Amino acid sequence: MIGATSTTDEIVAELANLLRDFEGRYYSDPIGPDTRFFGDLGFSSIDAVLLGEKIETLCGRSLPFHEHAAQLANSGATDLTVGQIAAFLQNCLADRA
Amino acid sequence: MPRLALDNFECHYQQHGAGPDVVLVHGFTSNQAMWLFSGIVTTLATRFRVTTYDLRGHGLSGAPAAGYTADVVARDFRLLHERLGVGPAYVVGHSFGGVVAMQAALDEPRRIAGIILCDTYFPGLAHLEPNMENAEVWTGLRSSFQATGVDIGAAVDFRRLFDALPGLTVDQRDILQAKLGAPGVRWLAQLGPLTGTTAAEDVFQAAGLTAERICQVSQPVVALYDERTPFAATRDFLATHLPNCRVDTVPGSGHLALLENPAGFVERVERNLDLLAGR
Numbered sequence: 590m591i592g593a594t595s596t597t598d599e600i601v602a603e604l605a606n607l608l609r610d611f612e613g614r615y616y617s618d619p620i621g622p623d624t625r626f627f628g629d630l631g632f633s634s635i636d637a638v639l640l641g642e643k644i645e646t647l648c649g650r651s652l653p654f655h656e657h658a659a660q661l662a663n664s665g666a667t668d669l670t671v672g673q674i675a676a677f678l679q680n681c682l683a684d685r686a
Numbered sequence: 687m688p689r690l691a692l693d694n695f696e697c698h699y700q701q702h703g704a705g706p707d708v709v710l711v712h713g714f715t716s717n718q719a720m721w722l723f724s725g726i727v728t729t730l731a732t733r734f735r736v737t738t739y740d741l742r743g744h745g746l747s748g749a750p751a752a753g754y755t756a757d758v759v760a761r762d763f764r765l766l767h768e769r770l771g772v773g774p775a776y777v778v779g780h781s782f783g784g785v786v787a788m789q790a791a792l793d794e795p796r797r798i799a800g801i802i803l804c805d806t807y808f809p810g811l812a813h814l815e816p817n818m819e820n821a822e823v824w825t826g827l828r829s830s831f832q833a834t835g836v837d838i839g840a841a842v843d844f845r846r847l848f849d850a851l852p853g854l855t856v857d858q859r860d861i862l863q864a865k866l867g868a869p870g871v872r873w874l875a876q877l878g879p880l881t882g883t884t885a886a887e888d889v890f891q892a893a894g895l896t897a898e899r900i901c902q903v904s905q906p907v908v909a910l911y912d913e914r915t916p917f918a919a920t921r922d923f924l925a926t927h928l929p930n931c932r933v934d935t936v937p938g939s940g941h942l943a944l945l946e947n948p949a950g951f952v953e954r955v956e957r958n959l960d961l962l963a964g965r
Contacts, residue, residue, distance in 0.1 A: 627868060633876040634719035634869075635745045638700075641722075642687040655702075659725040663948065667868055 591648050593682045597622075600675040607643060608671070611636070622672030637669070644678060652681050692765045695748030699739035699766065703731025706799075706963055707772045710738045711763070713781030714889050715844070715877060717745030720780070724944050726952045730959065734776075739766060741786070749879035754888035756782075756809075756895055760789035767797050774799040776962050778955055780944065781806055782889060789895050791903050800962035802908045802955060803924070805941050807917045810892035810900060814919040818842055821916035823941045830865035834858035844886035851877060869945070897923075906930045908958045914940035934958060 591603050605620035608630060616630055626632055626640070641654035657677045661669060689696045700718065708730055710721045718738040721727050730736045740747035742762055743754060753759075763786055767775065776799050779787035784806030791798040807815065819825075819841050831838045831850065836858070838847045851874060854862070863871045880886075907928050911921040913935055925933045934954055939946035 627872060631875075633872045634723060635717045635740070635876055638717075638719045638722055639687070639746060646687070653728075655700075655722040656725075656728045658723050659728055662723055663725055 591644075591678060591682065595679070595682070597672075597675055597679060600678050601671055603647060604644075604671050604674055607640075607647065612639065620671060622670060622675065624671045626669040626671070626674070628668050640674075644674070648678065648682060652678070690766060690769055692742075692762050692769075694750045694753075695742050697739055697742070697748075697762065697766055698746035699737060699770070701738075701770070702727055702736050703734055705734045707775040708734040708736050708959060709763075709767070709772065709775045709777045710736065711777060711779040711783030711786050712738075712741065712744070713779075713783050714741075714885070715744070715873070715880065716780070717741075717876065719745065720944055724948050724952065726944070726948075726955060729952055729956055734959070735772075737766075737770065737772060737775075741783075743880045743883050743885050745876070749883055751882070752884045752888070754883060754885035755891045755893035756785045756789045757793075757893045758888075759786050760793055763787075763790045764794055764797060772797075776800045776802070776959055778802045778804065778959075779806060780804040781941070785809070785895065788900060788903055788907075789893075791905050792895075792899060795905065798905050800906045800908075801903070802910050802958055802962075804910050804951075804955075805912045805915050805917060805936075805943065807920060808892075808895065808900060809890050810896045811920050811923060812890075812892075814923055815917055818916060821941060822914065823916070827866075830862055830870070833865055834861045844889065848877065848881035848886055851881065897927075900924075901927045901929075904929055906932075906962055908962065909933045910954055910958065911935060912939040912941055912943050912946075913937045916941060932958075932961075 591600055601622050608620055609616055645652050688699050712718055712720055717740045721738045727736050741759055743749040777787040784803035785808055787801045824842050828838050836850050838850055909921050909924045909931055924931050936943040936947055936951050936954055943951040
């Protein structure tokens with residue numbers, strides 16, 4: 590479970606566990622903060638929707654993941670790193686602690 | 687994760703916000719991520735309850751082998767609407783999503799308060815659009831495939847596109863990535879479940895939604911068409927023949943406004959929803 594006191598490293602490790610075997614798709618290379626959700630892991634946009642739902646389950650609360658992803662996309666970002674997802678989670682959980 | 691059992695598949699949906707109901711219905715070969723990651727859900731959820739979902743065969747919903755004509759898919763809409771307890775809804779339908787909205791409005795009018803059709807092509811109005819194969823969204827896709835040595839044909843034919851996908855080599859995928867960009871390749875990659883169904887053929891069936899029936903939709907309709915729409919004749923027909931239809935235009939786009947001009951698209955949908963809702 591990821592919580593308000595989780596460190597960035599702990600959140601990245603939890604995300605790596607989640608993404609390593611995502612819906613039956615196994616990723617064998619190391620997963621770290623710079624791993625790209627689309628470019629490296631080969632996921633599609635609907636996988637990002639599912640990821641948002643899974644991290645809500647992991648955190649035990651509703652999170653505005655789609656808002657965050659939309660902001661990144663509208664700022665010109667074409668991918669999403671594990672580190673960015675971890676930072677988003679850490680900010681959300683700290684705000685709501 | 688939000689799933690709802692419908693007749694013969696599990697439907698994946700999300701709801702955000704509070705207020706009058708808005709349902710966003712994506713187009714053929716797309717999924718609800720197009721709405722969620724464009725910012726439109728965030729914008730609308732400040733004053734509407736926004737429901738998005740994956741049509742059968744799309745996104746994270748199940749993919750029955752058959753039943754992809756508008757009448758069946760509109761039944762899915764009605765079941766979802768009923769089981770989620772959605773009130774009379776403003777429906778924003780992109781492309782085929784607009785066909786679903788119009789069919790649902792005819793089948794059970796009380797469920798639909800108004801419709802925004804976003805660059806929608808109707809199989810029942812095919813006679814108005816004899817040059818659909820010239821749509822830039824298809825000619826661009828065909829040109830990209832031709833660079834790989836694969837021809838998906840001049841006529842819009844999703845079966846031919848679906849059949850081409852499994853045989854693509856890594857090199858061909860690299861060429862497509864260079865031509866279509868990463869989002870284009872991600873779009874192709876998520877088509878798998880749909881390819882094993884009758885959807886490619888069904889989506890072009892009028893399934894009873896004839897010109898005469900379309901003209902019987904009595905709810906207010908906004909025909910929001912792209913500036914370079916391939917379906918201008920359809921837009922003009924709707925403006926002339928529907929009892930309550932207003933036309934609006936998204937500048938700088940040619941069918942995929944949410945990708946080509948997301949800010950312009952969201953602004954116009956928001957403005958027209960406010961007009962429909964009397965705000």
